[in-house]
Amino acid sequence: MLEARDLHFAYPGQAELFGGLTFSAKPQERVALAAPSGAGKSTLCKLLAGYLTPQSGAILIDGKPLPNRGVCPVQLVWQHPEQAVDSHMRMQAILDEGGTVTPQLREELGIRDEWLVRHPHELSGGELQRFCIARALAANPRYLIADEISTMLDAVTQAHVWQMLLRACDARGIGLIFVSHSPALTRRLATRVIEL
């Protein structure tokens, strides 16, 4: 179980966020985080995945804090893929950061072989996002945090990527926590909605 317990967080010199937020998510669950723009959804995603540390409170996975070493069992797919990849690396190297990505996974996500030798600026946002999803799944996470991952995808690709992601999550028992501004998509995907 992924748990956020009594969370308090503030960026330096700014107002405090969350005010002691507590919630938990089980594997097999698909939890939507809902809040207006600027309320700290992305910050919460970063806290859950261990990119930021709360000032007080804790993020627990099965009752234990997130590990300090090794691969984090909570993986985050970022909102802006172009900011989540090293612009000096080729896509193959970026994919390998998370572990081995099987050709089958690449195919399911629609990643084309000729993209692998390119640099990030030579791909569109939607294409980059597929790499980021593949990279996160390759790390064998127990929980996946999806921070508006499909806003830069067209409807067909969005449906395709989500179907694939749901299959992967079901097959591997990955718990999903996601942010989306589209009510229709939230209704489609979420088993539970948490209002911040």
Add this chain to the structure above:
Amino acid sequence: MVPHAHEHIDHSVEQTHHHHAHAQTSHHVDGHHLLQVEGLSISFTMYESAEPRFFRARRMPVEVISDLHIGVHAGELVAIVGASGSGKTLLADAIMGIFEPNATVRGRIWFNGVEQNAASLAALAGNGISLVPQSVNHLDPLMKVGRQILGHATQGATQGGRSLLCSPKTGRKQTTECFGNTKETVPLVSGNTKETVPLVSHPQPSRAERLAELFKHYDLPPEVADKYPHELSGGMARRVLLCCALMDDPQVIIADEPTPGLDLELARRALDDFREFADSGRGVLLITHDIELALRVADRVAVFAEGTVIEETAVANFASPDTLEHPFTRALWHALPEHDFQVPDDATDAATATAADTTSTPIASDTQSEKNGEPC
């Protein structure tokens, strides 16, 4: 094509011209379109990837956008929806006069009835056409956002002043050089821009007041002006980009994915603003994936795939898949979360074929690449 063939069409008589029908609200001021793009093709020079001997690889052009036609009338909001990676952003860049060094751009673009070339398009950026860029990376990370929105230009923005706001990809300088080198450089900047007198002139409050007004409108607290881009949330940065574009009081806004990261209410407000902007006799070209939001405000929808506009249709036709003509358009309809959220089999093929044919910017060739863009 006969030069200025477009101008010779009697717009009041011809119901269908330039490959589109008219929306009821659209009209022609002085007998021409606000923005007209005809036969636009963009290709990139890239090295042959199949060549096993690395240094023997030859350069070859890869066409990404082919023979694209789109027009924006005064008072109209045209939405372009389509596959990701199909080159929608390249279209926006071409209209803004921003080109990658290895790109070859062909076609004709009119603004306000005046045919443009690369230099004059670049000069129009921020002085008539404003871009709401797709990525928040277009903001300067080292400059406080307030200053970025204000620009360091005064009224009638000079070249240097617009650079960060309106052609933030640094492309402009490159472009000027690029086209300066070609022999056939045509009428240059000043001549063209002087002719394009604004259709509607708005009394300009001082830029600081305008900034305060825009911030208030988009629920941005005044202290946001004093922050750096990395201190903003995704949605706040989007709103800052919107403010940048609206600041210069343009005639045409090219909005490239303006809504991701905004919550529904803000996204609707942003789109309603575009609608209002169009209703005041100006034009908006809205490039988006979000069909649902686009349908709310658009007059016409152009579906973009395989590097060109495959279907131009009325907003009403999106009520049911039966009234949509192209299989890709129908696939888009079926894939929407509020409909089936399913990818029909043939659609997968269509979509992947699209991706295969028209992937985004291919491998950049070396710095000596031919700068052989033709004037638009």
